[in-house]
Amino acid sequence: MSYRYDREMTPPPAERASPVAITRFAHVFEVDPALMTEHVLQQVFPNWDTLRLVRSRADHLAWMHRHFAHTVISGEELLDDLD
Amino acid sequence: MFLEEWRDAAYNCFSSGHKFCREVCPVMQVTRNESWSPTAFHANVVAMEKGELEVSDVAADYVNCTGCGACELRCPNSLFTGDFYRFRTRTVDLVKAMRGLAVSEGVHQPGWQRWNRLTDQNSHEPVLDGVSQERVRDWADGLDLPVGGETILFVDCEAAFHRTSLPRAVARMLNLAGYTFGLMNEQWCCGGPAAEMGYGEQAQRFARHNLDDWRAHGVRRVLVLDPHDYITFTEDYPRYFGEEFDIEVVLVIELLASMVREGVLTPHVPVERSVTYHDPCRLNKRKGIWQEPRELLRSIPGLDFRDVDRVTQWSSCSGAGGGLAIEKPELTAKISAARVDKALELGVDTLVTACPWAERPLSEVGTIGVVDLHELLAESLGVGEP
Amino acid sequence: MTAVALSDPVVGELRRILGEPYVLTGKADRLNRARVPAPFPVHRWAERMPDVVVMPASTEEVAEVVALANRLRIPVVPRDGGTGLTDGAVPLRGGILLDVKRINQIKEIDLVNRTCTVGTGINALKLNEVLAAHDLFYPDDPASYPCSLVGGRIGTSGWSLIGSRYGHTRDLVLSFDHVLPTGKVIHVGDGIGGKITKSSSGYQLKHLFMGHQGTLGVATEATLKLFPKPEAEFSPFWAFEDYDSAYRAVGALARAGVATFAAAVLFDEWKVDYLRRDDEAYIPQPSSVKALVCAALYGYDDEVRAGGRRLMRIARDLGARYLGDEISQGDWAARHDRYATPLHGRTRAGQVVPMSWHCEDASITYANLPAVRLAWHEIAAELRRTSDVFDDWGMFAYTNGSTGADYLTEIDIGIWERRLDDASWAAWVKAKRDLAAVALRHGGSISACHGSCREGEVDLVPEELGGGYDIMLAVKRELDPNNIMNPGKYLLDRAYS
Ligand SMILES: Cc1cc2nc3c(=O)[nH]c(=O)nc-3n(C[C@H](O)[C@H](O)[C@H](O)COP(=O)(O)OP(=O)(O)OC[C@H]3O[C@@H](n4cnc5c(N)ncnc54)[C@H](O)[C@@H]3O)c2cc1C
Ligand code: SF4
Numbered sequence: 004m005s006y007r008y009d010r011e012m013t014p015p016p017a018e019r020a021s022p023v024a025i026t027r028f029a030h031v032f033e034v035d036p037a038l039m040t041e042h043v044l045q046q047v048f049p050n051w052d053t054l055r056l057v058r059s060r061a062d063h064l065a066w067m068h069r070h071f072a073h074t075v076i077s078g079e080e081l082l083d084d085l086d
Numbered sequence: 087m088f089l090e091e092w093r094d095a096a097y098n099c100f101s102s103g104h105k106f107c108r109e110v111c112p113v114m115q116v117t118r119n120e121s122w123s124p125t126a127f128h129a130n131v132v133a134m135e136k137g138e139l140e141v142s143d144v145a146a147d148y149v150n151c152t153g154c155g156a157c158e159l160r161c162p163n164s165l166f167t168g169d170f171y172r173f174r175t176r177t178v179d180l181v182k183a184m185r186g187l188a189v190s191e192g193v194h195q196p197g198w199q200r201w202n203r204l205t206d207q208n209s210h211e212p213v214l215d216g217v218s219q220e221r222v223r224d225w226a227d228g229l230d231l232p233v234g235g236e237t238i239l240f241v242d243c244e245a246a247f248h249r250t251s252l253p254r255a256v257a258r259m260l261n262l263a264g265y266t267f268g269l270m271n272e273q274w275c276c277g278g279p280a281a282e283m284g285y286g287e288q289a290q291r292f293a294r295h296n297l298d299d300w301r302a303h304g305v306r307r308v309l310v311l312d313p314h315d316y317i318t319f320t321e322d323y324p325r326y327f328g329e330e331f332d333i334e335v336v337l338v339i340e341l342l343a344s345m346v347r348e349g350v351l352t353p354h355v356p357v358e359r360s361v362t363y364h365d366p367c368r369l370n371k372r373k374g375i376w377q378e379p380r381e382l383l384r385s386i387p388g389l390d391f392r393d394v395d396r397v398t399q400w401s402s403c404s405g406a407g408g409g410l411a412i413e414k415p416e417l418t419a420k421i422s423a424a425r426v427d428k429a430l431e432l433g434v435d436t437l438v439t440a441c442p443w444a445e446r447p448l449s450e451v452g453t454i455g456v457v458d459l460h461e462l463l464a465e466s467l468g469v470g471e472p
Numbered sequence: 473m474t475a476v477a478l479s480d481p482v483v484g485e486l487r488r489i490l491g492e493p494y495v496l497t498g499k500a501d502r503l504n505r506a507r508v509p510a511p512f513p514v515h516r517w518a519e520r521m522p523d524v525v526v527m528p529a530s531t532e533e534v535a536e537v538v539a540l541a542n543r544l545r546i547p548v549v550p551r552d553g554g555t556g557l558t559d560g561a562v563p564l565r566g567g568i569l570l571d572v573k574r575i576n577q578i579k580e581i582d583l584v585n586r587t588c589t590v591g592t593g594i595n596a597l598k599l600n601e602v603l604a605a606h607d608l609f610y611p612d613d614p615a616s617y618p619c620s621l622v623g624g625r626i627g628t629s630g631w632s633l634i635g636s637r638y639g640h641t642r643d644l645v646l647s648f649d650h651v652l653p654t655g656k657v658i659h660v661g662d663g664i665g666g667k668i669t670k671s672s673s674g675y676q677l678k679h680l681f682m683g684h685q686g687t688l689g690v691a692t693e694a695t696l697k698l699f700p701k702p703e704a705e706f707s708p709f710w711a712f713e714d715y716d717s718a719y720r721a722v723g724a725l726a727r728a729g730v731a732t733f734a735a736a737v738l739f740d741e742w743k744v745d746y747l748r749r750d751d752e753a754y755i756p757q758p759s760s761v762k763a764l765v766c767a768a769l770y771g772y773d774d775e776v777r778a779g780g781r782r783l784m785r786i787a788r789d790l791g792a793r794y795l796g797d798e799i800s801q802g803d804w805a806a807r808h809d810r811y812a813t814p815l816h817g818r819t820r821a822g823q824v825v826p827m828s829w830h831c832e833d834a835s836i837t838y839a840n841l842p843a844v845r846l847a848w849h850e851i852a853a854e855l856r857r858t859s860d861v862f863d864d865w866g867m868f869a870y871t872n873g874s875t876g877a878d879y880l881t882e883i884d885i886g887i888w889e890r891r892l893d894d895a896s897w898a899a900w901v902k903a904k905r906d907l908a909a910v911a912l913r914h915g916g917s918i919s920a921c922h923g924s925c926r927e928g929e930v931d932l933v934p935e936e937l938g939g940g941y942d943i944m945l946a947v948k949r950e951l952d953p954n955n956i957m958n959p960g961k962y963l964l965d966r967a968y969s
Pocket of ligand 1 (some may be wrong): 104407508509549550552553554555556557559560561562572578592613614615616619620621622623624625626627628629630631632633684685687688689690691692809810812921922958
């Protein structure tokens with residue numbers, strides 16, 4: 004909730020997710036940092052900012068659904084109907 | 087230096103150029119002038135690198151930004167891939183940097199130059215006549231607040247001198263909750279506005295003063311009620327001081343929301359108003375803080391709260407930020423009028439905000455009541471201004 | 473023709489018409505209207521600068537500016553959102569850049585006839601935010617939905633993602649006020665225009681004044697067709713183990729004749745590989761996933777459910793694996809502003825580089841999709857073999873209509889614009905010509921949505937249109953006797969030689 008420099012500047016440890024991607028936060032992928040060492044260097048990225056973007060993305064996508072239609076139908080439900 | 091620092095970021099937008107940022111930009115919405123779009127702000131850097139433009143050609147264009155952060159959040163390079171690459175669009179920082187470059191090359195905007203000179207003289211922004219260091223704690227007269235302690239309340243210039251009922255409401259609520267805090271020993275302006283208008287040396291001098299003052303007096307935690315201060319303390323200060331900046335920064339709204347959630351504070355006095363909430367840009371867009379204010383509003387009995395979601399509000403702004411109101415008040419007025427019009431469409435009588443800087447231009451539109459969230463909550467807690 | 477240097481009297485005259493603040497002569501003002509998102513060598517940027525920028529606020533002001541330009545033989549280039557991908561809004565001969573973004577008012581929402589009338593500087597997403605209060609919806613939905621504007625949609629005769637259900641820009645724009653290259657104002661639509669959606673009276677001129685890339689004038693105020701905002705949306709995504717199965721499935725889905733069907737999209741192997749670089753939905757997919765198909769349905773809940781069940785069955789019977797609600801819903805919602813983000817770019821060694829996005833967008837019949845796909849990837853591979861400046865980002869095929877006859881066939885090519893020198897630009901122009909030639913050879917059209925007036929592809933437009941191109945020249949000469957409207961586009965100078 005509050006801001007502390009050390010807490011924000013220490014990202015969680017990385018786990019490999021694919022040959023080119025890692026994860027640090029649950030369900031959040033990041034590029035393998037080794038791929039950003041020559042032409043584009045990564046920025047200083049406090050943890051709050053990563054989480055802000057992840058949450059804003061989810062909010063934005065939900066907003067887009069609402070913008071185009073009142074409800075969203077579940078394919079899993081329809082698939083169950085088939086059997 | 088400037089080009090080296092900004093070239094890659096500028097190319098990242100230049101080679102996109104899709105303008106997903108345009109229709110959320112408060113300035114673009116009311117001016118429709120592509121020269122003042124986030125896209126142009128990035129492309130100009132490329133043009134400077136190619137020798138096509140000088141800073142003096144574009145300095146005045148960079149006035150047209152409130153620093154609201156809508157463009158950089160809405161930009162797919164942030165929203166969709168910023169976290170993935172740890173590389174996002176930073177239009178707000180770029181605008182500040184360009185303004186700084188202009189000042190360093192002697193290209194001043196007259197309003198900003200005067201504002202920052204007066205701020206330097208008085209150690210506070212000239213939000214009113216008679217702003218001075220001696221009067222920075224006047225707002226707290228009669229509240230018996232101690233000076234110093236581990237936790238202090240930092241009150242921005244607008245609230246300390248002009249919107250004094252706001253910090254008073256905050257202080258009374260914290261007292262009611264039994265929360266211990268004091269006032270700062272020698273508070274100066276946070277320096278954020280100077281940094282936004284391009285006066286970087288002054289901004290850092292002010293920041294240094296404040297941090298030294300905190301350290302000298304054993305301050306460990308700073309409470310802030312102004313979203314602009316919150317940005318300055320959580321983005322500018324860490325950039326200036328690195329690890330040395332070991333002060334905890336707490337946004338009062340978040341603190342109050344946790345107090346209500348935990349039952350430490352219980353709003354009980356009904357407030358019979360129909361309201362909508364204006365998300366302060368620096369909270370909603372730049373920090374992702376939008377739930378707590380809504381939690382507080384929903385806790386107030388009697389209130390008819392007609393909400394507009396946070397994503398829709400990425401397109402809204404009071405027009406007050408980024409020094410725009412100082413240099414181009416007519417543009418601020420247009421932006422705030424557009425914001426108020428949207429509120430009026432909901433049929434409410436009150437627009438609630440949580441940013442002292444937003445309140446002046448929104449109130450000046452004159453067609454809707456503007457109330458601060460902290461004060462509204464204080465009223466419902468029975469500790470409102472008598 | 474050479475660029476016309478604008479003398480101060482012209483600027484003075486423009487200021488008299490528009491007011492001081494709406495005539496811009498600064499270099500930054502002009503440079504920033506000399507670009508669109510399509511890749512172009514950075515070192516040649518200034519070649520495309522206008523001499524002056526004007527920002528009119530009404531049809532009358534546009535007409536006065538155009539009449540002045542016609543009188544003085546000054547080029548005029550209409551520009552709206554500046555998101556067009558065929559350089560339409562970029563001046564090739566200097567002159568006056570006519571920026572219509574200020575003409576963005578909503579003039580009328582007609583609830584009885586279900587239309588609205590707007591200034592062409594308005595954006596569809598912003599319009600829909602207002603229409604939502606009436607539970608209405610304007611369904612022109614390009615992947616530039618949040619940034620393209622109605623005037624540019626008319627100027628390009630754009631393509632909509634959900635066009636298989638609602639139609640494309642040409643179907644959704646009923647009529648508009650149009651300023652001809654002489655400054656004369658006409659109203660264009662079927663017959664009398666206005667709110668009429670079908671007329672057999674006279675020549676059908678609406679098509680002529682759409683998709684001309686600003687070479688025949690400027691649309692200023694348009695009447696649009698509205699629909700009820702859909703009650704329900706369904707957007708299943710399926711995975712396949714090979715392209716052929718996915719190809720068969722997309723065809724079957726499109727041909728199923730489901731009334732709420734709004735779109736189906738096929739992603740090929742290259743596209744799936746590309747998505748595995750940085751897309752959260754596809755990074756964790758097993759390597760057996762080689763191709764994808766998605767569909768979208770809009771309508772009332774009951775009809776979408778019924779149609780959705782039918783499509784789910786068809787896909788399952790053809791070996792599809794449903795990717796689950798989370799991916800399906802998340803990915804579809806991102807399609808309305810599909811992110812062409814530059815950091816997708818990779819050098820051959822795998823390093824991240826910022827690349828511009830080139831989107832080749834031919835219309836190809838269903839039967840020819842597989843052949844065009846292989847020929848196009850070969851062109852991209854040849855570019856990539858020679859240089860890190862180019863990167864193959866894979867292909868999509870999107871249904872153009874509800875019967876599944878033809879598809880917007882898109883190859884996305886990343887181009888490292890910063891390194892785009894004259895030699896690699898020349899290689900790229902040749903590749904563009906080759907890509908267009910493949911489309912024509914397979915009975916396709918060079919462009920389904922953006923238009924085809926960029927270097928390279930434009931050379932083949934006369935061949936594509938045949939005798940129709942001569943009529944284009946005749947029309948241009950007749951309507952724009954002095955070649956002032958967006959000169960240099962579509963090889964239309966030939967009309968005057
Ligand atoms: C990320 C992205 C995704 C895209 N996806 C799609 C898509 O799915 N479908 C699609 O169709 N396009 C797509 N495009 C291309 C582009 O958005 C469209 O071509 C759009 O119609 C252009 O609109 P604009 O307002 O930006 O026009 P501009 O780029 O400003 O202009 C386009 C052309 O129209 C002319 N013009 C502009 N205003 C007028 C006017 N008032 N009257 C007459 N002519 C005028 C211009 O001279 C120019 O030739 C995409 C672009 C991007 C960047
Ligand atoms: S700031 Fe982002 S959204 Fe705007 S043009 Fe640049 S890359 Fe596109």
